[in-house]
Amino acid sequence: MTDNILTTASRILTEGPICDHCMGRMFAKLSTGLSNDQRGAAIKLALALEYDKMRSETSDDAQLKLLAPSSIYARKTLGIKDDDNKCWVCNGLFRHLDTWVKRVIAALEGCEFDTFLMGTRPSGLLIENEEILWAISGTRWAEPLKTEMNREIGKRVEAKLKKKADLKHPHVVVLMDIAQEIIELDVRSLYIFGHYKKMIRGIPQTRWPCRECKGSGCEHCNHTGSMYPESVDELIRPEVMRFTGAKDTVFHGAGREDIDALMLGTGRPFIVEAVKPNKRHIDLTRLAHKINRYANGKIAVSGLIFAKHSDVELIKQAKADKVYSLRVSFKEQISEEKLKSAIDILTQTSINQQTPTRVAHRRADLKRVRNVHYIKLEQLSTDGVSAVIELRCEGGLYVKELVSGDDGRTTPSLGASLGVEAKVTELDVIKIDGIFI
Ligand SMILES: [Zn+2]
Ligand SMILES: [Zn+2]
Numbered sequence: 001m002t003d004n005i006l007t008t009a010s011r012i013l014t015e016g017p018i019c020d021h022c023m024g025r026m027f028a029k030l031s032t033g034l035s036n037d038q039r040g041a042a043i044k045l046a047l048a049l050e051y052d053k054m055r056s057e058t059s060d061d062a063q064l065k066l067l068a069p070s071s072i073y074a075r076k077t078l079g080i081k082d083d084d085n086k087c088w089v090c091n092g093l094f095r096h097l098d099t100w101v102k103r104v105i106a107a108l109e110g111c112e113f114d115t116f117l118m119g120t121r122p123s124g125l126l127i128e129n130e131e132i133l134w135a136i137s138g139t140r141w142a143e144p145l146k147t148e149m150n151r152e153i154g155k156r157v158e159a160k161l162k163k164k165a166d167l168k169h170p171h172v173v174v175l176m177d178i179a180q181e182i183i184e185l186d187v188r189s190l191y192i193f194g195h196y197k198k199m200i201r202g203i204p205q206t207r208w209p210c211r212e213c214k215g216s217g218c219e220h221c222n223h224t225g226s227m228y229p230e231s232v233d234e235l236i237r238p239e240v241m242r243f244t245g246a247k248d249t250v251f252h253g254a255g256r257e258d259i260d261a262l263m264l265g266t267g268r269p270f271i272v273e274a275v276k277p278n279k280r281h282i283d284l285t286r287l288a289h290k291i292n293r294y295a296n297g298k299i300a301v302s303g304l305i306f307a308k309h310s311d312v313e314l315i316k317q318a319k320a321d322k323v324y325s326l327r328v329s330f331k332e333q334i335s336e337e338k339l340k341s342a343i344d345i346l347t348q349t350s351i352n353q354q355t356p357t358r359v360a361h362r363r364a365d366l367k368r369v370r371n372v373h374y375i376k377l378e379q380l381s382t383d384g385v386s387a388v389i390e391l392r393c394e395g396g397l398y399v400k401e402l403v404s405g406d407d408g409r410t411t412p413s414l415g416a417s418l419g420v421e422a423k424v425t426e427l428d429v430i431k432i433d434g435i436f437i
Contacts, residue, residue, distance in 0.1 A: 005030075006050055008137050009043045015136065019087035020044065021094035021148065026133065028143035036148055037094070089129045090145065093178065094152070101156045104174055107183035108161070112279045115166035116157070116174055118150040123179035149176065169308060171280060190244055190274040192284065193307035193315070195267030196232055197300045198257065205256040206233040228259070235295040236272055243282045243290075246274035254315040254432065255322075255395060262428035265323065267300075269315050269432065271307055320434025321373065323392045324399050324427060328414065331421035333384035336377070342417035343375045343389070346402065351393075354409040356401045370397035386425070395434070400424045 005027060012018055012026065024040030031039060086092060108116075122130070122145060130145050153176065154165045173186040208228055210221035217223040233251035240249050254269040284304040292300045351372060355365045371394050378388040393399070398410065403424045405413030415422040 005043065006047055010047055012133065012137050013047070015132070016088035017086060018089055019092070019094055022087050022089040022133070022145075025145065025148050026137045026142045028148070029141045035152075036143075089133050090126065091129075093126070093145075093149070097152055097156065100149075100153050100176060101160065103181070103183050104153060104157055104176070105160060107174065107185055108172070110278060111172060111185065111187060112277075112281060113163065113171035113187075114280070115164050115170045116154075116172050117165060117167060117170035118154040118157070119173055119175040120146040120149040121175055121177045121179075122146060122149075126178060149178075187276045187278070189250075189309065190246070190277045190280050191271050191307040191309060191311060192240070192274070192287075192304055193269065193271050193311060194288070194301045194304040195269055196236070196263065197265075197267040197302075198232060198261075198263035198298070199300070200298050201260045201262060202228070203235075203298065204228050204231045204259045205253050206231055206251050230298075232270075232299050235299050236291050236301060239287060239290040239294055240272050240274055243287050244274040244277035244279050246277040248275040249273060250275060252312045252316060254318055254320065254434070257429045258400075258427060260427070264325075264428050265430040266432070267302060268429065269318075269434075271312050271315055273312070318434045320395045320432050321392055322395055322397075322429060323390065323431035323433070325378070325388065325390050325430050326399060326403070326424050326428070327386060327388050327426035328403055328422055329386045329425050330384070330418070334380075334418060334420055335384065336380050338418060339380060339387060340377060342414055343377060345412050345417045346372050346414060347375055349412060351397060351402060352411050353398055353401060354406075356398050356406050356409065358400075359398075368396060370394045372397070372402070390430070392431075395432075399427060 008026070009023060012023065018040075020037040020040030022036075022040065023043055024034070024036030024038065027039055027043065028036055034042070087094070104118075126145060134142060157163070157174075158165055169188075171188055173188070175184040175186065177184060204227075208226060208231065209215035210218060210225055210227055212218050212220040213225065215225040217225045221227065232253075233249075236251065237249045240246065250273040252271040252273065257263050257268070284306070288301050288304045295301075350369045353368050353370065355363050355367075373392040373394075375389055375391040378390055380387045391399070391402075393402075398406075400423070401410040401413070403414045403422050405411070405415045405422075408416075413422075
């Protein structure tokens with residue numbers, strides 16, 4: 001037989017009865033504007049006509065017999081019994097689309113979403129049948145059973161629930177397990193972008209499991225499992241979970257300040273990810289208000305807006321200038337004039353920094369080059385042993401080491417320029433400037 005559509009189709013039918021969907025799917029990429037079942041029915045009709053034509057032209061029984069099973073019409077006239085329910089490929093799956101639609105809608109009950117994506121986990125038997133079918137007919141024009149199932153159910157769910165299918169950013173992925181006849185939902189996270197301020201010292205940005213027990217609880221951590229009783233993350237978390245019905249939250253900050261540094265000014269950009277939320281249409285102004293009330297003056301959030309998954313990488317990679325206010329102490333008394341000329345040196349050249357000793361145990365030992373844009377002397381104490389300065393620099397500059405010099409690992413440094421030991425006693429971030437989302 002030559003490899004045209006009708007001979008391929010009759011070869012498929014020779015294996016046994018096949019539904020219009022499964023027949024049409026083997027030629028899915030050939031014609032546009034038709035669904036697989038319409039295409040399959042058309043092919044079967046053409047086969048029936050072909051058989052009738054052949055029957056009137058030939059008395060060659062052998063040839064007729066060869067073609068007979070390929071035509072529904074012929075099968076009927078020859079008295080070959082077909083159980084219409086029993087497509088040998090899908091076992092009647094496509095006759096039960098409405099049952100699957102009902103299952104999907106029932107599973108989605110109570111889950112708030114605007115967009116969804118269908119997925120199918122075929123049974124082993126269906127996979128085997130499809131492989132046999134493809135071996136017979138070739139895969140050149142075929143589409144997988146999964147694709148048709150997803151599309152057909154997706155169309156019906158869209159119409160019934162007035163929700164949109166979305167391949168790229170679905171709120172929920174609906175997986176149909178054909179063998180078990182169950183639906184699994186993968187509810188995607190909800191992302192909320194905002195800025196936070198930190199008004200007290202001593203709280204880290206994120207949950208910090210106890211170093212001794214790794215979170216299980218021990219004497220060292222007073223059986224809390226944490227190094228610190230609270231964090232920015234944990235102050236934001238409870239209200240986000242309450243508003244969204246999420247199972248958990250994940251905190252993503254645009255960089256982090258030291259535990260003992262305040263975060264002031266306009267605040268630090270962050271994204272809080274609500275994991276498996278069952279509510280998405282939440283009032284973000286009210287959420288911010290509730291978070292701030294819960295945090296009780298320790299932190300405050302502002303400007304909450306909805307964000308996307310891809311924004312997480314964006315804020316993590318965003319290069320932003322930082323403005324710091326720092327209190328510095330000196331081992332010896334210094335004059336204002338001397339301090340001002342030492343400060344000038346820091347802005348006139350790039351700063352070379354080797355990863356600081358204090359973080360070397362958890363960061364790669366790298367050399368980085370950063371710039372300080374300006375340094376302003378705000379105040380020098382009357383005894384000349386401490387000062388408050390404001391500086392603006394590129395993100396990623398270690399400010400404490402810019403002052404201390406870190407035993408020569410940061411050059412130039414304020415201490416080295418002064419020729420006097422200097423260290424930061426208080427450090428606050430007052431502004432983070434950059435384009436986020
Ligand atoms: Zn079928
Ligand atoms: Zn512990």
